[in-house]
Amino acid sequence: MSTPVFIGSGFVAKYPEGGGNFWVPLQYVFGLRACGVTAYWLELLPATGDPVSDHDRIARFFARLRRLGLGDCAAVLYMPEGRESDSCELRCPPGISPSELGARMRDGVLLNLSNSIPGQCRGDFALKVLYDIDPGMLQLWATQWDMGVGSHDLYFTIGQSIGAPECPVPTLGVKWHPVWPVVHLPEWPRQSAEGERYTTITQWWNGNNGYDLIDGELYEHNKRTAFLEFAELPRLSRMELELAANVTPGEVEDRALLAENGWRLVQPHHVAGTPWSYRRYVQHSRGEFSCAKPSVVKTAPGWISDRTLSYLASGRPCIVQAAGAERHLPRSLGLQFFTSKPEAVEALRAVERDYPRACREARCLAEEFFATEAVLPRVLQLIGAQRQRPSYARWSSAMGGERRRTGANPFG
Numbered sequence: 001m002s003t004p005v006f007i008g009s010g011f012v013a014k015y016p017e018g019g020g021n022f023w024v025p026l027q028y029v030f031g032l033r034a035c036g037v038t039a040y041w042l043e044l045l046p047a048t049g050d051p052v053s054d055h056d057r058i059a060r061f062f063a064r065l066r067r068l069g070l071g072d073c074a075a076v077l078y079m080p081e082g083r084e085s086d087s088c089e090l091r092c093p094p095g096i097s098p099s100e101l102g103a104r105m106r107d108g109v110l111l112n113l114s115n116s117i118p119g120q121c122r123g124d125f126a127l128k129v130l131y132d133i134d135p136g137m138l139q140l141w142a143t144q145w146d147m148g149v150g151s152h153d154l155y156f157t158i159g160q161s162i163g164a165p166e167c168p169v170p171t172l173g174v175k176w177h178p179v180w181p182v183v184h185l186p187e188w189p190r191q192s193a194e195g196e197r198y199t200t201i202t203q204w205w206n207g208n209n210g211y212d213l214i215d216g217e218l219y220e221h222n223k224r225t226a227f228l229e230f231a232e233l234p235r236l237s238r239m240e241l242e243l244a245a246n247v248t249p250g251e252v253e254d255r256a257l258l259a260e261n262g263w264r265l266v267q268p269h270h271v272a273g274t275p276w277s278y279r280r281y282v283q284h285s286r287g288e289f290s291c292a293k294p295s296v297v298k299t300a301p302g303w304i305s306d307r308t309l310s311y312l313a314s315g316r317p318c319i320v321q322a323a324g325a326e327r328h329l330p331r332s333l334g335l336q337f338f339t340s341k342p343e344a345v346e347a348l349r350a351v352e353r354d355y356p357r358a359c360r361e362a363r364c365l366a367e368e369f370f371a372t373e374a375v376l377p378r379v380l381q382l383i384g385a386q387r388q389r390p391s392y393a394r395w396s397s398a399m400g401g402e403r404r405r406t407g408a409n410p411f412g
Contacts, residue, residue, distance in 0.1 A: 002038050003387070004108040006125070010044035010116030013061040013076060017269045019278030020201055022064065024133070024306050025113065026275070029070060030184040031372025035380065040101070040108075041065070041074040044116050046083040054078070062093045064275060075101055077121050088121045109383055111156075114138060115148035127387055128152045133181065133306075135159020136299030137221075139169040140214050149174060154386045156379065160302030160328040167324065169299050177382055181306045182372045188279070188313035190363045194355070195286035195316065197240035197264065198348070201272050201307060202227075202290065204245045204254075212295070219295035224254065226291035226321065230341060233289070234262030237348045241289050244268040244281065282310050287351065287358075288318040289344075300324040308335075313366040317358035319347045329369065334362030 009025040012018070025041055032039035043061060048054055058076050065074045075098075076091040090098045102124065110117060110125040114134050122128055130152040132138045136159060142149040149155070149172045158181045161167035206221040213219075227243065234241045242264040247254055258265055272278035282288075288311040296303055302324035311318050312335060321344075322337040329335065333354065336347035351358040368374065 002036065003126075004038040004040060004104045005032055005383075006040045006042040006105065006108050006110050007032075008042050008044070008110050008112040008117035008122070008131075010113075013043045013045045013057050014048070016057055016060050017273045019272045019274045019276070020307055022275045023278065023310065026068070027182045027184045027187075027306070027372060028111065028376075029073065030187060031182055031376050032380075033073075034184070034186075034372060035376055037380065038104075039073060040104075041070070042077060042110070042117065043074065044077045044079070044083075044118075044121070046079040047081065051080075058091055066093070068275070072096060077117065079121075083118060086120045109387075111379075112148060112152065115146075119146070119148070119151055127154070127383065129154045129156060129383065132157035132159065132162075132176070135162055135303050136167070136169050136301035137212070137219065137295055139172060140212070140219065140299070142172055143170060144214060154383065156382075157301075158303065159324070161324045162301055164302070166327065167299065167301055169301065178302070179379055180370050180375050181304065181309060182375045183306070183309040183313045183366055183370050184372045185313055185366065188283075188310055188366075190313070190315035190359075191283050192315075195284050197242050197285065198287045198289040198319070199242040199244060199281065199285040200288050200290035201244040201268050201278070201281065203268075204247050204251075206293075219298060221293050221295050223291060223293060225294055226297075228254070228257065230291055230344060231257055231261050231263070232341065233344055233348075236341065237345045239348055239352070240264065240286075242266060242285075244271050279310070282307075282316065283314045285311065285316055287311065287316045287362075288320065289348065290318075290320050292321040292323045296323045297321060302328055309366060309370045312362045312370065315359040315363040317351045317355070317362045319344060319351065329365070332361045332365055333358040334360070334365055 007025045007028045012021050015021055029039050029041050065071050071093055078089045078091050081087045092098050092101055106124045107126055109127045110122055111129050111131045113131050130148045135157045138147055141147050155174045155176050156179050157176045160178045162176045163171045202223045204224045210222045211220050244266050246268055271281045304325040308318050308320055317334045319336045322339050326337040338344035338347050
């Protein structure tokens, strides 16, 4: 029997309208199971103050996993008194015993996505791995708040430049193992029919805190600022660009600016509010055009979005704002990076000049660099090597603080 691996997440059940969020842990669960690993999805849900709403969120989370054939490999850590409390209840779907699953945790590995599972809820795991999916900002947040750095046994990051000279963020005295984010190709088959327009799915404003001031440096997390800087792109490129973003009817000036420059604007909850509608929206697109958060551009962590990987796997070329990942990937017509409006226009035109080739190269990149079968064996190898050594929790008082942010099988 293999050592079980638990994917720790804290951003799905609380936001049931986010179909794209659901796919982030899901890719890992599918990929690990395909590698022959017993994988569980462990979702954290702090109480919202409305027990009925909390119950509905948990029920919807389990129902979606059952539809995906994963109803027997998930649990919810419910915190009835909030994330900062020590109270934590393990909620399981019908047919799964909480005591049995708790015993599996004590022998298991936690892949803790961006410190989703707080310290008071992860003490039972045999091996605790901090899996950074917010590279750059997680390291900066950890200089101010407890982000789990120092209290895990192993550290992965999807930021390929963390620790490199071109990335200015601190490494905080731990060894960060860079790995690419993943896409599970069987769930994202290449599409043959051409889509009508380039799209992306995003939040217009950051839902938690739009800005951080850290050591006198301002970091902005609102996509609005980035997209408005490139608002002229549809008009300049003469191509159809669609933005699935929650720009409210009251944001009259933003909506007018986007409309006069030729953007099509749709509500993300309407077109991508479930895992299935999200996938359809990506696969029916012609490709992706997207900007990055200003904070990601500023920290240049070598990041690429998991959403972009879904486009690539579907054979949809992507034109995205550079955040350092371009230093670590070969040049490809299927994935174009831009830093300015002229570069973005030329990238769109280059893809359109040989669109079939761009589609082929997009899928090839997904297969070579981002597929679960390309990424996860190294993750499992490093976890297996770590398990051969005694595991000690390393708490660092310098990284302390009470405020938290939320962000071949070697086990056989």
